[in-house]
Amino acid sequence: MADNSVVDARGLSCPIPVIRTKKALDAQPDKLVVLVDAQVQVENVTRMAKSKGYVVKEVKKEGDTFRILIVRGK
Amino acid sequence: MSRERVLILISGGVVGLLGVLLVVFGNPPNMVFCIACFERDIAGALGLHRASVVQYIRPEIIGIVLGALIASLAFREFRAEGGSSPILRFFVAMFVMMGALVFLGCPLRMILRLAGGDLNALVAFAGFATGIYIGVLLLKAGFNFGAAKRQKAASGWALPLFMLLLLVLLIFAPQFKQNGPIFFSKKGPGSMHAPILLSLLAGLVVGFLAQRSRLCLMGGTRDLFLIGDTHLLSGFGMVLLVAFIGNLIAGRVHFGFAGQPVAHDEHLWNFLGMSVVGLGSVLLGGCPLRQLVLAGRGNTDSAIAVLGMIVGAAFAHNFNTAASPKGVPFWGAFIAVFGLAVCVLIGILNREKV
Numbered sequence: 421m422a423d424n425s426v427v428d429a430r431g432l433s434c435p436i437p438v439i440r441t442k443k444a445l446d447a448q449p450d451k452l453v454v455l456v457d458a459q460v461q462v463e464n465v466t467r468m469a470k471s472k473g474y475v476v477k478e479v480k481k482e483g484d485t486f487r488i489l490i491v492r493g494k
Numbered sequence: 495m496s497r498e499r500v501l502i503l504i505s506g507g508v509v510g511l512l513g514v515l516l517v518v519f520g521n522p523p524n525m526v527f528c529i530a531c532f533e534r535d536i537a538g539a540l541g542l543h544r545a546s547v548v549q550y551i552r553p554e555i556i557g558i559v560l561g562a563l564i565a566s567l568a569f570r571e572f573r574a575e576g577g578s579s580p581i582l583r584f585f586v587a588m589f590v591m592m593g594a595l596v597f598l599g600c601p602l603r604m605i606l607r608l609a610g611g612d613l614n615a616l617v618a619f620a621g622f623a624t625g626i627y628i629g630v631l632l633l634k635a636g637f638n639f640g641a642a643k644r645q646k647a648a649s650g651w652a653l654p655l656f657m658l659l660l661l662v663l664l665i666f667a668p669q670f671k672q673n674g675p676i677f678f679s680k681k682g683p684g685s686m687h688a689p690i691l692l693s694l695l696a697g698l699v700v701g702f703l704a705q706r707s708r709l710c711l712m713g714g715t716r717d718l719f720l721i722g723d724t725h726l727l728s729g730f731g732m733v734l735l736v737a738f739i740g741n742l743i744a745g746r747v748h749f750g751f752a753g754q755p756v757a758h759d760e761h762l763w764n765f766l767g768m769s770v771v772g773l774g775s776v777l778l779g780g781c782p783l784r785q786l787v788l789a790g791r792g793n794t795d796s797a798i799a800v801l802g803m804i805v806g807a808a809f810a811h812n813f814n815t816a817a818s819p820k821g822v823p824f825w826g827a828f829i830a831v832f833g834l835a836v837c838v839l840i841g842i843l844n845r846e847k848v
Contacts, residue, residue, distance in 0.1 A: 431641030433578060433779030433795075434713065435720060439633060442721060443848075457644075459571050460708050463498060467725060484573075484644060 425449060429465075430457045430485060437461045438468045445472045445490070454488040462486050498707075502725065505700075505707035506732025512696045513606045513733070514740030516554075519688035523610070523746070523755035527554060527700070528603030529782035530594035531756075533800070534807035534816075535684050536660065541675035542808035545816070547682025551664035553690050555786065556657045557697015558704070559800075562790025563654045565705035574650025576794030579639040582840055583795050586774045587802030588809065589833035590782065593770025595807065595816040596763050596826045597621075598756060600782045601711035601771065605730065607757065609737035611749040614757055614764050621765030623715050625772025625834070630719045632841035633776065636848035642795055650792030653800060664690065683756055700783075705791055710784040712775035756819060763822040766830040773837045 427444050429437035437456050444452050445468070452474075454465050466476045469490045478489040513526040525531055531548070538549030566572040594600050597618045599607060604622065608615035629637075667676050679685040687693065703709070707729065714727030741747045751759040758764075775781045778799050780788060785803070788796035810816040815829040 431575065431578065431643060433639060433642070434710075435633070435716065435779075436638055438721065457575075458573065459569075463708070467498075467723065468721065471721070471723065 425452060427452065427454045429461065430455050434460075434464065438464045441465050441468050441490075442472070445469065445474060450492055452490045454490065456486050456488065457484050459486070462488060499725065499728065501703075501707040502709060502729040503732050505703040505709045506729035507736045508703055509602070509700055509709070510609070510733040510736030511740055512700060513609070513737045514744055514746075516688045516693065516696055517746070518744060519692055520686055521688050521693075522683040522686045525599075525603060525683060525756055526606050527696075528599050528606070529555070529786065530591055530600035530803065530807070531598070531603060531683070533591065533782075533803050534595060534810070537804045537807040538679070538684065538811070539663075539675065539677050541677055542804070543811035544677075545811040546677070547679050548684040548811070549677040549679045550684045550687055551660050551676070552687070553661070553664060553694035554697040554700075556661050556664075557694045557699075558701035558783070558786045559654055559657045559790040561698035561701020562705040562787040563701075564698070565702040566791035569706070571705070572650065572792045574645040574647050574792040574794065575642040576645050576649060576798070578642040578795045579844065580795055580798045582639065582844070583778060583799050584802035586777050586837060586840060587785070587799035588806030589829075589837055590771050590774035590778070591803040591806030592810045592815050592829045593767045593774065593833050594782070595810045596767030596822055596830045597771070598758065598817050601775070602733070602781070602783055604768065605711065605733050606737050607754065609734055610741050610755070611747040612754040612757055613749060613751050614754060614759050614761070617761045618764045618768040621768040622772040624765070625769035625774070626712060626715045626776055627719055628769075628838065629773045629776025629841070630716060632838075632845070633720065634848075636845040637777070637841050638846050639777070639844055642793070645794060647792075649794045652794070653789045653797035661694070701787060701790055704783060704787045710780045712772060712781040713784070715772070716776055758817055758819055758821045760817075760822050763817070763827055763830055766834065767817075767826075770830055770833040770837060773834065773841070777837060777841060
Protein backbone atom coordinates (compact mmCIF):
# COMPACT_ATOMS: atom_id res chain seq x y z
CA MET A 421 0.00 0.00 0.00
CA ALA A 422 1.46 3.34 -1.00
CA ASP A 423 2.33 5.83 1.72
CA ASN A 424 -0.13 8.49 0.62
CA SER A 425 -3.14 6.18 0.94
CA VAL A 426 -2.83 6.04 4.72
CA VAL A 427 -3.10 9.05 7.05
CA ASP A 428 -1.87 8.32 10.56
CA ALA A 429 -3.45 10.92 12.82
CA ARG A 430 -3.31 8.97 16.07
CA GLY A 431 -2.79 11.08 19.18
CA LEU A 432 -3.18 14.42 17.40
CA SER A 433 -5.39 17.20 18.79
CA CYS A 434 -8.29 18.82 16.99
CA PRO A 435 -8.36 19.79 14.17
CA ILE A 436 -5.15 18.26 12.83
CA PRO A 437 -6.64 14.84 11.92
CA VAL A 438 -9.27 16.69 9.88
CA ILE A 439 -6.68 18.89 8.15
CA ARG A 440 -4.62 15.84 7.19
CA THR A 441 -7.67 14.00 5.89
CA LYS A 442 -8.69 17.04 3.86
CA LYS A 443 -5.22 17.36 2.38
CA ALA A 444 -5.18 13.69 1.39
CA LEU A 445 -8.68 13.90 -0.12
CA ASP A 446 -7.76 17.03 -2.08
CA ALA A 447 -5.59 14.72 -4.23
CA GLN A 448 -8.81 12.87 -5.23
CA PRO A 449 -7.77 9.33 -4.32
CA ASP A 450 -10.20 6.46 -4.95
CA LYS A 451 -9.78 5.38 -1.36
CA LEU A 452 -8.04 6.50 1.79
CA VAL A 453 -7.38 4.92 5.18
CA VAL A 454 -7.24 7.24 8.20
CA LEU A 455 -5.98 6.02 11.56
CA VAL A 456 -7.19 7.82 14.68
CA ASP A 457 -7.52 6.83 18.33
CA ALA A 458 -10.53 8.74 19.61
CA GLN A 459 -14.21 8.39 18.77
CA VAL A 460 -14.49 12.17 18.37
CA GLN A 461 -11.90 12.06 15.57
CA VAL A 462 -13.87 9.32 13.81
CA GLU A 463 -16.85 11.70 13.80
CA ASN A 464 -14.75 14.67 12.64
CA VAL A 465 -13.03 12.72 9.86
CA THR A 466 -16.36 11.26 8.72
CA ARG A 467 -17.88 14.74 8.50
CA MET A 468 -14.91 15.98 6.48
CA ALA A 469 -15.11 13.00 4.11
CA LYS A 470 -18.82 13.60 3.49
CA SER A 471 -18.23 17.26 2.73
CA LYS A 472 -15.71 16.19 0.07
CA GLY A 473 -18.15 13.78 -1.60
CA TYR A 474 -16.61 10.69 -0.05
CA VAL A 475 -18.24 8.07 2.15
CA VAL A 476 -16.94 6.13 5.11
CA LYS A 477 -17.23 2.50 4.11
CA GLU A 478 -15.99 0.95 7.30
CA VAL A 479 -14.62 1.80 10.74
CA LYS A 480 -12.65 -1.01 12.33
CA LYS A 481 -11.37 -0.90 15.88
CA GLU A 482 -7.99 -2.55 16.24
CA GLY A 483 -6.86 -2.25 19.84
CA ASP A 484 -6.60 1.50 20.51
CA THR A 485 -6.79 2.41 16.85
CA PHE A 486 -9.82 3.21 14.75
CA ARG A 487 -9.15 2.33 11.12
CA ILE A 488 -11.41 4.45 8.91
CA LEU A 489 -11.82 3.35 5.29
CA ILE A 490 -12.94 6.21 3.06
CA VAL A 491 -14.01 5.67 -0.54
CA ARG A 492 -15.25 7.94 -3.29
CA GLY A 493 -19.04 8.43 -3.11
CA LYS A 494 -21.34 7.72 -6.03
CA MET B 495 -30.86 16.25 10.86
CA SER B 496 -28.03 13.98 12.01
CA ARG B 497 -27.83 12.70 15.56
CA GLU B 498 -24.57 14.64 16.02
CA ARG B 499 -26.27 17.87 14.96
CA VAL B 500 -29.20 17.30 17.32
CA LEU B 501 -26.79 16.63 20.20
CA ILE B 502 -24.78 19.80 19.65
CA LEU B 503 -27.93 21.93 19.37
CA ILE B 504 -29.34 20.42 22.57
CA SER B 505 -26.03 20.94 24.40
CA GLY B 506 -25.83 24.56 23.30
CA GLY B 507 -29.45 25.13 24.29
CA VAL B 508 -29.03 23.54 27.72
CA VAL B 509 -25.87 25.57 28.42
CA GLY B 510 -27.70 28.76 27.46
CA LEU B 511 -30.71 27.86 29.60
CA LEU B 512 -28.63 26.89 32.65
CA GLY B 513 -26.70 30.13 32.18
CA VAL B 514 -29.89 32.12 32.74
CA LEU B 515 -31.15 29.87 35.56
CA LEU B 516 -27.94 30.04 37.59
CA VAL B 517 -28.11 33.84 37.62
CA VAL B 518 -31.70 33.71 38.77
CA PHE B 519 -30.54 31.42 41.60
CA GLY B 520 -27.68 33.65 42.71
CA ASN B 521 -24.68 33.54 40.38
CA PRO B 522 -23.18 36.92 39.40
CA PRO B 523 -25.09 38.68 36.58
CA ASN B 524 -23.87 37.87 33.06
CA MET B 525 -21.09 35.77 34.61
CA VAL B 526 -23.18 32.73 35.30
CA PHE B 527 -21.05 30.05 33.80
CA CYS B 528 -17.67 31.59 33.05
CA ILE B 529 -14.94 28.97 33.00
CA ALA B 530 -12.15 31.56 33.33
CA CYS B 531 -13.86 33.49 36.14
CA PHE B 532 -14.71 30.31 38.03
CA GLU B 533 -11.21 28.87 37.80
CA ARG B 534 -10.00 32.27 38.99
CA ASP B 535 -12.37 32.02 41.97
CA ILE B 536 -11.00 28.55 42.74
CA ALA B 537 -7.43 29.90 42.64
CA GLY B 538 -8.56 32.56 45.11
CA ALA B 539 -10.32 30.12 47.44
CA LEU B 540 -7.09 28.13 47.64
CA GLY B 541 -5.17 31.29 48.45
CA LEU B 542 -3.11 31.26 45.27
CA HIS B 543 -4.19 34.88 44.92
CA ARG B 544 -5.66 37.15 47.58
CA ALA B 545 -8.17 39.24 45.66
CA SER B 546 -10.80 39.00 48.38
CA VAL B 547 -13.83 39.60 46.13
CA VAL B 548 -13.20 36.62 43.83
CA GLN B 549 -12.68 33.60 46.07
CA TYR B 550 -15.01 30.60 45.94
CA ILE B 551 -14.71 26.94 45.00
CA ARG B 552 -17.11 26.87 42.07
CA PRO B 553 -19.02 23.58 41.92
CA GLU B 554 -19.76 24.19 38.23
CA ILE B 555 -16.10 23.53 37.35
CA ILE B 556 -16.01 20.37 39.46
CA GLY B 557 -19.29 19.25 37.89
CA ILE B 558 -18.12 19.77 34.31
CA VAL B 559 -15.02 17.60 34.79
CA LEU B 560 -16.96 14.89 36.64
CA GLY B 561 -19.86 15.03 34.18
CA ALA B 562 -17.46 14.51 31.30
CA LEU B 563 -15.81 11.68 33.25
CA ILE B 564 -19.16 9.95 33.79
CA ALA B 565 -20.16 10.36 30.13
CA SER B 566 -16.83 9.05 28.89
CA LEU B 567 -16.98 6.03 31.21
CA ALA B 568 -20.60 5.29 30.31
CA PHE B 569 -19.89 5.44 26.59
CA ARG B 570 -16.47 3.78 26.81
CA GLU B 571 -14.56 6.81 25.63
CA PHE B 572 -12.44 7.35 28.74
CA ARG B 573 -8.84 7.05 27.68
CA ALA B 574 -5.77 8.25 29.59
CA GLU B 575 -3.41 9.92 27.15
CA GLY B 576 -0.96 12.81 27.08
CA GLY B 577 2.51 14.01 26.30
CA SER B 578 1.73 16.44 23.49
CA SER B 579 4.02 19.35 24.51
CA PRO B 580 2.62 19.62 28.07
CA ILE B 581 4.91 22.42 29.25
CA LEU B 582 4.04 24.65 26.31
CA ARG B 583 0.35 23.88 26.81
CA PHE B 584 0.71 24.96 30.45
CA PHE B 585 2.10 28.37 29.46
CA VAL B 586 -0.36 28.87 26.60
CA ALA B 587 -3.17 28.09 29.06
CA MET B 588 -1.76 30.68 31.48
CA PHE B 589 -1.90 33.29 28.71
CA VAL B 590 -5.42 32.21 27.73
CA MET B 591 -6.51 32.83 31.31
CA MET B 592 -4.70 36.15 31.58
CA GLY B 593 -6.18 37.29 28.25
CA ALA B 594 -9.64 36.23 29.40
CA LEU B 595 -9.22 38.24 32.61
CA VAL B 596 -8.32 41.35 30.60
CA PHE B 597 -11.71 41.07 28.90
CA LEU B 598 -13.33 39.52 31.99
CA GLY B 599 -14.66 36.32 30.53
CA CYS B 600 -13.98 33.11 28.67
CA PRO B 601 -15.64 32.46 25.30
CA LEU B 602 -18.70 31.10 27.10
CA ARG B 603 -19.14 34.21 29.21
CA MET B 604 -18.53 36.29 26.09
CA ILE B 605 -21.63 34.70 24.55
CA LEU B 606 -23.62 35.01 27.76
CA ARG B 607 -22.61 38.68 28.10
CA LEU B 608 -23.78 39.27 24.55
CA ALA B 609 -27.03 37.49 25.39
CA GLY B 610 -27.50 40.00 28.21
CA GLY B 611 -27.05 42.93 25.81
CA ASP B 612 -23.42 43.72 26.72
CA LEU B 613 -22.09 45.06 23.42
CA ASN B 614 -18.49 44.97 24.65
CA ALA B 615 -18.77 41.26 23.97
CA LEU B 616 -19.17 42.07 20.25
CA VAL B 617 -15.83 43.88 20.28
CA ALA B 618 -14.39 40.94 22.18
CA PHE B 619 -15.81 38.51 19.65
CA ALA B 620 -14.10 40.41 16.84
CA GLY B 621 -10.83 40.01 18.74
CA PHE B 622 -11.57 36.35 19.50
CA ALA B 623 -12.23 35.62 15.81
CA THR B 624 -9.05 37.50 14.85
CA GLY B 625 -7.02 35.39 17.27
CA ILE B 626 -8.61 32.23 15.87
CA TYR B 627 -7.81 33.40 12.34
CA ILE B 628 -4.14 33.79 13.29
CA GLY B 629 -4.31 30.29 14.77
CA VAL B 630 -5.81 28.92 11.55
CA LEU B 631 -2.94 30.46 9.57
CA LEU B 632 -0.52 28.70 11.92
CA LEU B 633 -2.41 25.40 11.50
CA LYS B 634 -2.21 25.78 7.74
CA ALA B 635 1.51 26.43 8.09
CA GLY B 636 1.85 23.08 9.86
CA PHE B 637 1.45 23.91 13.55
CA ASN B 638 1.29 20.70 15.63
CA PHE B 639 2.02 20.13 19.32
CA GLY B 640 2.73 16.48 18.47
CA ALA B 641 0.98 13.22 19.17
CA ALA B 642 -0.31 12.29 22.61
CA LYS B 643 0.55 8.79 23.80
CA ARG B 644 -1.53 6.30 25.74
CA GLN B 645 -0.91 6.55 29.50
CA LYS B 646 -1.83 4.48 32.52
CA ALA B 647 -5.36 5.06 33.78
CA ALA B 648 -4.01 6.64 36.99
CA SER B 649 -2.84 9.68 35.01
CA GLY B 650 -6.28 10.16 33.50
CA TRP B 651 -7.92 9.98 36.93
CA ALA B 652 -5.61 12.53 38.58
CA LEU B 653 -7.50 15.70 37.68
CA PRO B 654 -11.01 14.26 38.24
CA LEU B 655 -9.86 13.12 41.71
CA PHE B 656 -8.39 16.57 42.40
CA MET B 657 -11.84 17.95 41.54
CA LEU B 658 -13.42 15.58 44.09
CA LEU B 659 -10.96 16.88 46.67
CA LEU B 660 -12.04 20.44 45.82
CA LEU B 661 -15.65 19.36 46.39
CA VAL B 662 -14.72 18.10 49.86
CA LEU B 663 -12.93 21.39 50.59
CA LEU B 664 -16.01 23.29 49.40
CA ILE B 665 -18.45 21.33 51.54
CA PHE B 666 -16.41 21.30 54.76
CA ALA B 667 -14.55 24.60 54.21
CA PRO B 668 -11.78 23.75 56.67
CA GLN B 669 -9.51 26.56 57.91
CA PHE B 670 -5.90 25.40 57.55
CA LYS B 671 -4.54 28.27 59.65
CA GLN B 672 -5.75 31.54 61.11
CA ASN B 673 -6.87 33.86 58.30
CA GLY B 674 -5.80 31.12 55.93
CA PRO B 675 -7.35 29.08 53.21
CA ILE B 676 -9.99 28.01 52.38
CA PHE B 677 -11.07 31.58 51.47
CA PHE B 678 -14.65 32.41 50.57
CA SER B 679 -15.51 35.97 49.48
CA LYS B 680 -17.80 37.86 51.81
CA LYS B 681 -18.61 40.48 49.18
CA GLY B 682 -18.22 40.97 45.42
CA PRO B 683 -18.78 38.43 42.65
CA GLY B 684 -17.14 35.63 44.66
CA SER B 685 -19.84 35.91 47.31
CA MET B 686 -22.63 35.53 44.76
CA HIS B 687 -23.45 31.96 43.98
CA ALA B 688 -26.33 29.59 43.43
CA PRO B 689 -26.84 26.75 45.96
CA ILE B 690 -23.98 24.21 45.82
CA LEU B 691 -26.16 21.29 44.77
CA LEU B 692 -27.77 23.23 41.92
CA SER B 693 -24.39 24.51 40.66
CA LEU B 694 -22.86 21.06 40.86
CA LEU B 695 -25.81 19.51 39.05
CA ALA B 696 -25.65 22.16 36.33
CA GLY B 697 -21.95 21.44 35.90
CA LEU B 698 -22.56 17.70 35.71
CA VAL B 699 -25.21 18.16 33.02
CA VAL B 700 -23.05 20.51 30.98
CA GLY B 701 -19.99 18.28 31.33
CA PHE B 702 -21.96 15.20 30.33
CA LEU B 703 -23.58 16.85 27.30
CA ALA B 704 -20.40 18.65 26.21
CA GLN B 705 -18.50 15.36 26.26
CA ARG B 706 -21.19 13.70 24.14
CA SER B 707 -21.57 16.59 21.70
CA ARG B 708 -17.92 17.82 21.67
CA LEU B 709 -19.26 21.36 22.20
CA CYS B 710 -16.41 23.85 21.82
CA LEU B 711 -16.87 27.59 21.62
CA MET B 712 -13.65 28.17 19.69
CA GLY B 713 -13.96 25.20 17.33
CA GLY B 714 -16.99 26.64 15.54
CA THR B 715 -15.23 29.79 14.38
CA ARG B 716 -12.03 27.83 13.64
CA ASP B 717 -13.79 25.24 11.49
CA LEU B 718 -15.63 27.97 9.62
CA PHE B 719 -12.33 29.65 8.70
CA LEU B 720 -10.46 26.42 8.13
CA ILE B 721 -12.87 24.16 6.25
CA GLY B 722 -16.14 26.07 5.97
CA ASP B 723 -17.82 23.68 8.43
CA THR B 724 -20.55 25.08 10.70
CA HIS B 725 -21.23 22.03 12.89
CA LEU B 726 -19.65 23.33 16.10
CA LEU B 727 -20.72 26.89 15.33
CA SER B 728 -24.35 25.77 15.56
CA GLY B 729 -23.72 24.90 19.23
CA PHE B 730 -22.24 28.35 19.82
CA GLY B 731 -25.30 29.89 18.16
CA MET B 732 -27.73 27.89 20.28
CA VAL B 733 -26.07 29.06 23.52
CA LEU B 734 -26.53 32.66 22.36
CA LEU B 735 -30.10 32.19 21.12
CA VAL B 736 -31.44 30.36 24.17
CA ALA B 737 -29.62 32.58 26.68
CA PHE B 738 -30.91 35.69 24.88
CA ILE B 739 -34.51 34.45 24.91
CA GLY B 740 -34.13 33.39 28.55
CA ASN B 741 -32.74 36.80 29.49
CA LEU B 742 -35.60 38.52 27.65
CA ILE B 743 -38.13 36.50 29.64
CA ALA B 744 -36.25 37.17 32.89
CA GLY B 745 -36.06 40.88 31.98
CA ARG B 746 -32.28 40.89 32.05
CA VAL B 747 -31.39 42.27 28.62
CA HIS B 748 -29.81 45.74 28.77
CA PHE B 749 -28.16 46.82 25.53
CA GLY B 750 -25.12 49.04 25.79
CA PHE B 751 -21.39 49.39 26.39
CA ALA B 752 -21.21 51.28 29.68
CA GLY B 753 -22.19 50.02 33.13
CA GLN B 754 -22.55 46.34 32.19
CA PRO B 755 -22.26 43.88 35.10
CA VAL B 756 -18.68 42.88 35.96
CA ALA B 757 -17.34 44.41 32.72
CA HIS B 758 -15.48 47.44 31.36
CA ASP B 759 -15.65 49.22 28.00
CA GLU B 760 -12.00 49.63 26.99
CA HIS B 761 -12.45 48.36 23.44
CA LEU B 762 -8.82 47.87 22.42
CA TRP B 763 -8.10 45.65 25.42
CA ASN B 764 -11.35 43.73 25.13
CA PHE B 765 -10.35 43.03 21.55
CA LEU B 766 -6.73 42.07 22.28
CA GLY B 767 -7.53 40.14 25.45
CA MET B 768 -9.89 37.85 23.57
CA SER B 769 -7.43 37.62 20.65
CA VAL B 770 -5.07 35.87 23.05
CA VAL B 771 -7.89 33.56 24.12
CA GLY B 772 -8.79 32.77 20.51
CA LEU B 773 -5.24 32.07 19.38
CA GLY B 774 -4.31 30.20 22.56
CA SER B 775 -7.43 28.02 22.33
CA VAL B 776 -6.55 27.05 18.75
CA LEU B 777 -3.08 26.01 19.92
CA LEU B 778 -4.61 24.00 22.79
CA GLY B 779 -7.17 22.42 20.46
CA GLY B 780 -10.18 23.68 22.40
CA CYS B 781 -11.72 26.52 24.42
CA PRO B 782 -11.46 26.57 28.24
CA LEU B 783 -14.75 24.63 28.54
CA ARG B 784 -13.47 21.97 26.15
CA GLN B 785 -10.22 21.66 28.15
CA LEU B 786 -12.25 20.79 31.27
CA VAL B 787 -14.26 18.22 29.33
CA LEU B 788 -11.21 16.63 27.68
CA ALA B 789 -9.51 16.49 31.09
CA GLY B 790 -12.56 14.63 32.40
CA ARG B 791 -12.30 12.02 29.69
CA GLY B 792 -8.68 11.30 30.52
CA ASN B 793 -6.63 13.71 28.41
CA THR B 794 -3.78 14.78 30.70
CA ASP B 795 -2.56 17.51 28.32
CA SER B 796 -5.92 19.20 28.90
CA ALA B 797 -5.58 18.54 32.63
CA ILE B 798 -2.26 20.41 32.48
CA ALA B 799 -4.02 23.22 30.60
CA VAL B 800 -6.68 23.43 33.34
CA LEU B 801 -3.94 23.74 35.98
CA GLY B 802 -2.17 26.30 33.77
CA MET B 803 -5.35 28.37 33.71
CA ILE B 804 -5.73 28.23 37.49
CA VAL B 805 -2.10 29.29 37.93
CA GLY B 806 -2.56 31.96 35.23
CA ALA B 807 -5.47 33.38 37.21
CA ALA B 808 -3.30 33.56 40.33
CA PHE B 809 -0.62 35.43 38.39
CA ALA B 810 -3.23 37.73 36.89
CA HIS B 811 -4.41 38.91 40.29
CA ASN B 812 -1.04 38.89 42.05
CA PHE B 813 0.64 40.86 39.25
CA ASN B 814 -2.26 43.20 38.59
CA THR B 815 -2.99 42.14 35.01
CA ALA B 816 -6.66 41.30 35.66
CA ALA B 817 -9.17 43.95 34.67
CA SER B 818 -12.03 45.05 36.90
CA PRO B 819 -15.17 47.07 36.21
CA LYS B 820 -12.91 50.12 36.76
CA GLY B 821 -10.85 49.18 33.71
CA VAL B 822 -7.67 47.50 32.52
CA PRO B 823 -4.49 48.09 34.54
CA PHE B 824 -1.21 48.85 32.73
CA TRP B 825 0.05 45.29 33.24
CA GLY B 826 -3.18 43.91 31.80
CA ALA B 827 -2.55 45.81 28.59
CA PHE B 828 1.04 44.59 28.66
CA ILE B 829 0.10 40.95 29.13
CA ALA B 830 -2.45 41.03 26.28
CA VAL B 831 0.24 42.17 23.82
CA PHE B 832 2.95 39.99 25.34
CA GLY B 833 0.68 36.91 25.48
CA LEU B 834 -0.31 37.34 21.85
CA ALA B 835 3.34 37.62 20.81
CA VAL B 836 4.40 34.56 22.81
CA CYS B 837 1.51 32.45 21.47
CA VAL B 838 2.41 33.41 17.88
CA LEU B 839 6.02 32.51 18.59
CA ILE B 840 5.06 29.14 20.11
CA GLY B 841 2.91 28.49 17.04
CA ILE B 842 5.74 29.30 14.67
CA LEU B 843 8.29 27.23 16.57
CA ASN B 844 6.04 24.15 16.54
CA ARG B 845 5.48 23.82 12.82
CA GLU B 846 6.20 20.62 11.01
CA LYS B 847 6.69 20.10 7.31
CA VAL B 848 3.43 20.26 5.37
